[in-house]
Amino acid sequence: MRPSTVRYAPLRIRKAARVGDGPIVKLLSADFLKSCASTAQCPRDTVPEVACVGRSNVGKSSLINALLNRKALAKVSGTPGKTRLINYFVVHTADSSLRRFYLVDLPGYGYAKVAKSVREQWAPLMETYFAERTQLRSVVFLVDARVLQPQDALTHRWLREMGLEPIIVATKIDKVARSQRSRSLAALRAHLQLNESIPVIACSAVSREGIEVLWGAIRSAVVDDR
Ligand SMILES: Nc1nc2c(ncn2[C@@H]2O[C@H](COP(=O)(O)OP(=O)(O)O)[C@@H](O)[C@H]2O)c(=O)[nH]1
Ligand SMILES: [Mg+2]
Numbered sequence: 001m002r003p004s005t006v007r008y009a010p011l012r013i014r015k016a017a018r019v020g021d022g023p024i025v026k027l028l029s030a031d032f033l034k035s036c037a038s039t040a041q042c043p044r045d046t047v048p049e050v051a052c053v054g055r056s057n058v059g060k061s062s063l064i065n066a067l068l069n070r071k072a073l074a075k076v077s078g079t080p081g082k083t084r085l086i087n088y089f090v091v092h093t094a095d096s097s098l099r100r101f102y103l104v105d106l107p108g109y110g111y112a113k114v115a116k117s118v119r120e121q122w123a124p125l126m127e128t129y130f131a132e133r134t135q136l137r138s139v140v141f142l143v144d145a146r147v148l149q150p151q152d153a154l155t156h157r158w159l160r161e162m163g164l165e166p167i168i169v170a171t172k173i174d175k176v177a178r179s180q181r182s183r184s185l186a187a188l189r190a191h192l193q194l195n196e197s198i199p200v201i202a203c204s205a206v207s208r209e210g211i212e213v214l215w216g217a218i219r220s221a222v223v224d225d226r
Contacts, residue, residue, distance in 0.1 A: 025215045026094035030068035033088040033102065039128045043088060049102035049135050050218055053126075053159070054142030055152060056108030059171035062205035063142065064089065064105055067214065074105050084121070086129065097223040101137070110151045130162055138221035140214070141166035145176060145188040156192045167201065167217045168194065174204035 036042050052060045061074035068074075073089060087105040106129065109122050130136070139159060143152050159166050176184050185200055194200070201217060203210035 024212055025098060025219050027069060028092040028094055030070060030073060030089055030091045032073055033090045035085040035087050037085055039132050042086065046135055047100055047102055048137040048222055049104050049133065050138045050140065051104040051106050051136060052140045052142060053106050054108060055110040055149060058142045058144050059205055060105055060108060060142055063171060063203060064103055066205040066208055066211050095219060098219050101222060109155060110149060138218060139164050139166040140169055142169045142171050143188055144172055145170045145184040148188060148191045153191055167221060168198065169214060170200050170202045172204060173202040173209055174207045
């Protein structure tokens with residue numbers, strides 16, 4: 001999964017994002033910018049970017065739509081594993097420290113029915129993305145607490161080994177009964193071997209639970225890094 005030959009650009013992400021601090025971010029606009037089959041097609045400017053990483057079908061596109069208050073800006077797929085492109089969305093907010101940034105929907109991993117040749121392209125594409133995108137300010141790592149998979153733990157470890165401190169989101173929390181939530185989130189924490197200081201934001205694209213908290217975490221991650 002991790003070719004040892006790749007040398008990473010010194011990423012500027014060091015601090016874990018704080019959760020829920022700062023004012024709520026007021027969204028001004030959100031637009032699809034482009035889909036990139038390789039990093040050569042990614043924007044060549046210095047706009048800060050925040051990337052969403054997670055297994056196929058975990059709810060990345062839905063979460064992006066919820067964050068951006070749009071029904072179908074990012075394509076939600078009933079067929080897991082369809083997105084093999086890096087999708088860029090350009091976001092403007094009224095927040096003075098977050099005027100403009102890119103929200104990036106990265107291809108999902110781990111869908112067994114996808115052709116092996118396609119699955120094998122995922123890790124090199126991600127290697128290159130993380131190595132090249134020095135404008136990357138934060139990574140939102142999505143996990144479904146109901147469907148914990150070994151590859152989630154591996155990918156999380158891999159992100160941390162690259163010096164990233166991802167914002168951890170537990171997706172589809174509306175599907176977890178309230179009585180089960182603390183147990184479910186504890187299992188997620190154990191699976192990813194998170195220490196106590198690392199927050200997990202429970203989110204739902206359906207009920208919008210956690211969306212404002214996630215905005216706060218994105219804002220502090222981008223702002224803190226300046
Ligand atoms: N109940 C519920 N379903 C969700 C949520 N987020 C995504 N889904 C569903 O999960 C499936 C995959 O979602 P999608 O956003 O395409 O996942 P992606 O492959 O990670 O981009 C779709 O059928 C969505 O409707 C959520 O918060 N709650
Ligand atoms: Mg998607």
